[in-house]
Amino acid sequence: MTRRVPELYRAAPDAVVxxxxxxxxxxxxxxxxxxxxxxxxxxxxxxxxxxxxxxxxEGMVFVPFFDAGRLxxxxxxxxxxxxxxxxxxxxxxxxxxxx
Amino acid sequence: MSDRGNEKSGIDPAxxxxxxxxxxxxxxxxxxxxxxxxxxxxxxxxPATTIRPPGAGEEEDFQSKCIRCGLCVRDCPYxxxxxxxxxxxxxxxxxxxxxxxxxxxxxxxIPCVKACPTxxxxxxLTKIGEARMGLAVxxxxxxxxxxxxxxxxxxxxVCPVRGDAITLNYQHNTRSGKHAFFIPxxxxxxxxxxxxxxxxxxxxxxxxxxxxxxxxKGMLGKHYRLGWEQKARAGxxxxxxxxPHEYNLPDGMSYEHGGRGLIINEEAGGAAAPAPQxxxxxxxxxxxxxxxx
Amino acid sequence: xxxxxxxxxESIRVHGWWYAHRYLxxxxxxxxxxxxxxxxxxxxxxxxxxxxxxxxxxxxxxxLSDPLVLLQVFASGSVPATAALIGGVIVLVFYLLVGxxxxxxxxxxxxxxxxxxxxxxxxLGIKGGAHLSDKTRYWLLGGILLVAAISGSVAWELINPxxxxxxxxxxxxGLAWGVVAAVFLxxxxxxxxxxxxxxxxxxxxxxxxxxxxxxxVSAVDRExxxxxxxCFAVCPEHQVIRPALKGADKGLGPVITSGHCTNCGRCIxxxxxxxxVFTTRFNKEPRRAVAGANPKSEVSS
Numbered sequence: 236m237t238r239r240v241p242e243l244y245r246a247a248p249d250a251v252v253x254x255x256x257x258x259x260x261x262x263x264x265x266x267x268x269x270x271x272x273x274x275x276x277x278x279x280x281x282x283x284x285x286x287x288x289x290x291x292x293e294g295m296v297f298v299p300f301f302d303a304g305r306l307x308x309x310x311x312x313x314x315x316x317x318x319x320x321x322x323x324x325x326x327x328x329x330x331x332x333x334x
Numbered sequence: 335m336s337d338r339g340n341e342k343s344g345i346d347p348a349x350x351x352x353x354x355x356x357x358x359x360x361x362x363x364x365x366x367x368x369x370x371x372x373x374x375x376x377x378x379x380x381p382a383t384t385i386r387p388p389g390a391g392e393e394e395d396f397q398s399k400c401i402r403c404g405l406c407v408r409d410c411p412y413x414x415x416x417x418x419x420x421x422x423x424x425x426x427x428x429x430x431x432x433x434x435x436x437x438x439x440x441x442x443x444i445p446c447v448k449a450c451p452t453x454x455x456x457x458x459l460t461k462i463g464e465a466r467m468g469l470a471v472x473x474x475x476x477x478x479x480x481x482x483x484x485x486x487x488x489x490x491x492v493c494p495v496r497g498d499a500i501t502l503n504y505q506h507n508t509r510s511g512k513h514a515f516f517i518p519x520x521x522x523x524x525x526x527x528x529x530x531x532x533x534x535x536x537x538x539x540x541x542x543x544x545x546x547x548x549x550x551k552g553m554l555g556k557h558y559r560l561g562w563e564q565k566a567r568a569g570x571x572x573x574x575x576x577x578p579h580e581y582n583l584p585d586g587m588s589y590e591h592g593g594r595g596l597i598i599n600e601e602a603g604g605a606a607a608p609a610p611q612x613x614x615x616x617x618x619x620x621x622x623x624x625x626x627x
Numbered sequence: 628x629x630x631x632x633x634x635x636x637e638s639i640r641v642h643g644w645w646y647a648h649r650y651l652x653x654x655x656x657x658x659x660x661x662x663x664x665x666x667x668x669x670x671x672x673x674x675x676x677x678x679x680x681x682x683x684x685x686x687x688x689x690x691l692s693d694p695l696v697l698l699q700v701f702a703s704g705s706v707p708a709t710a711a712l713i714g715g716v717i718v719l720v721f722y723l724l725v726g727x728x729x730x731x732x733x734x735x736x737x738x739x740x741x742x743x744x745x746x747x748x749x750x751l752g753i754k755g756g757a758h759l760s761d762k763t764r765y766w767l768l769g770g771i772l773l774v775a776a777i778s779g780s781v782a783w784e785l786i787n788p789x790x791x792x793x794x795x796x797x798x799x800x801g802l803a804w805g806v807v808a809a810v811f812l813x814x815x816x817x818x819x820x821x822x823x824x825x826x827x828x829x830x831x832x833x834x835x836x837x838x839x840x841x842x843x844v845s846a847v848d849r850e851x852x853x854x855x856x857x858c859f860a861v862c863p864e865h866q867v868i869r870p871a872l873k874g875a876d877k878g879l880g881p882v883i884t885s886g887h888c889t890n891c892g893r894c895i896x897x898x899x900x901x902x903x904v905f906t907t908r909f910n911k912e913p914r915r916a917v918a919g920a921n922p923k924s925e926v927s928s
Contacts, residue, residue, distance in 0.1 A: 370774050408674075
């Protein structure tokens with residue numbers, strides 16, 4: 236978990252969910268609205284970003300994990316691969332709804 | 335008070351009192367009005383770090399239309415806007431924001447402009463990308479770490495009109511001799527003055543700042559004509575026809591200016607063997623090569 | 628005739644404390660209610676009313692704008708957009724009906740300050756002060772419109788204590804408490820009712836609106852008056868009472884017709900003999916219909 240480097244904190248203070256503008260519109264979400272991201276394992280709340288540096292394809296959203304105030308790990312599966320013990324933290328199926 | 339005494343002066347005492355009272359009032363009110371006039375001229379000087387909401391237009395026009403009701407402040411979803419309080423440097427009661435504290439998030443529906451009852455925020459502004467709240471300027475090239483050759487690009491990345499309002503200009507880093515500077519350059523035709531760059535600048539004091547356009551923008555003398563633009567418009571040189579430059583090169587070589595550069599014409603048989611390349615296309619050659627790189 | 632130090636004593640004796648302060652309490656309630664409506668949003672997130680007295684939006688449909696501010700916008704050479712104009716007309720019509728200076732006594736937050744100064748002034752027995760003409764406010768009103776016209780800016784709103792204090796309470800005061808203190812001290816030491824009764828151009832403007840207003844205070848039972856002077860003592864514009872109360876000989880009606888009357892109703896409160904009553908300007912009857920058999924008698928003094 237970061238947010239410990241002043242320069243980086245200034246550049247990106249809060250985690251936001253990057254999503255495609257068309258996806259957002261379909262769900263009645265405007266850029267900057269608070270949204271709920273829900274998976275089978277949990278839910279978190281953050282603001283939606285449809286512009287900016289991460290242009291998401293339709294059907295996919297992206298949440299960074301640096302922000303200790305918004306734990307995206309609540310959403311993902313904490314099972315590990317039986318052989319390599321690798322965790323499955325990189326992707327999961329979620330719903331995005333206005334908060 | 336005796337009437338007789340005043341009859342000598344020829345002025346009725348009641349009339350005299352009325353005249354002096356009126357004169358006193360008029361002079362007093364005149365002084366107040368004069369002070370107010372002077373004060374309002376000073377109040378027009380907007381501090382350089384404060385930015386008006388989208389659609390505010392020129393300060394003079396804005397202060398004629400803004401009635402200081404604060405409806406724009408109320409409808410700002412990010413609490414960016416605030417009303418100037420007594421003691422602030424901004425004209426009392428007018429809305430403004432400071433980019434370094436809370437920048438404008440450039441809402442697509444521009445609620446602040448919709449809320450304005452008087453049109454001080456121009457209702458003709460319907461696309462937030464056309465707002466011109468101010469203009470970002472890289473004010474301190476000594477402090478900006480991009481000019482030191484460090485990779486930063488935060489202002490470029492947070493820009494809501496990313497890639498248009500701020501571009502990165504690659505320049506050769508002569509200090510190291512082998513790296514590039516990624517220099518942020520602001521373009522006034524796309525910058526809305528939202529201040530996200532100033533807010534995000536990682537320095538302790540921002541090196542990129544948003545200023546009122548009148549402060550930030552220079553203007554070329556109107557009589558200037560840029561030769562290359564005139565030439566492009568006319569389709570040919572305006573003074574004398576272009577003559578192709580002739581290079582004095584050995585046989586079998588030619589030079590393409592602004593293109594491939596030096597061309598060694600193999601067909602002419604001038605230099606049959608290709609110039610040795612520093613690296614082979616086969617990486618193993620490099621690994622097996624004797625001596626240093 | 629000395630001005631009584633504690634006006635309304637007789638009324639309190641006759642009617643009881645609450646009844647003898649009914650309009651004062653209603654007025655304070657009205658002033659605080661207006662403020663509370665604007666504060667519900669920023670304090671509790673209940674957005675019934677947004678904005679401030681310069682312009683507001685109620686329940687996202689009803690625009691209200693201060694006609695004087697709009698007048699300044701016009702004077703400074705701009706034309707406000709429709710929303711503000713509609714709001715201005717609504718407010719204008721309202722005050723044309725109920726009396727312009729109802730704004731002063733039932734809405735304006737400065738009124739609480741100047742009433743407090745006046746109360747303290749009476750209790751401390753501070754007399755006299757600078758001589759100010761009560762016409763000064765008209766000159767100031769003209770002055771601020773002139774400055775707006777010359778400067779092309781709504782300049783008066785840079786220093787207007789009335790809008791400054793209300794906006795300050797809703798949006799943040801800054802140094803505006805200093806202005807509140809200044810108005811308080813002005814009314815306490817410089818002159819009785821110096822701000823509201825002599826200087827304030829906002830009051831002057833609303834006073835002009837109120838010249839033809841329908842809602843009026845009338846001295847219907849003026850023959851009952853025993854010259855106790857209580858109404859004169861409490862009236863913020865006491866020059867308006869005399870023609871109505873004592874004008875029977877000159878053939879003047881009992882209705883207070885001056886636009887300066889703020890319709891505060893304090894004279895009704897403090898009168899132990901129920902001389903005054905709220906009525907319309909068309910009600911020229913010199914006495915109350917329900918007053919019973921009370922033959923018109925000579926006013927004894």
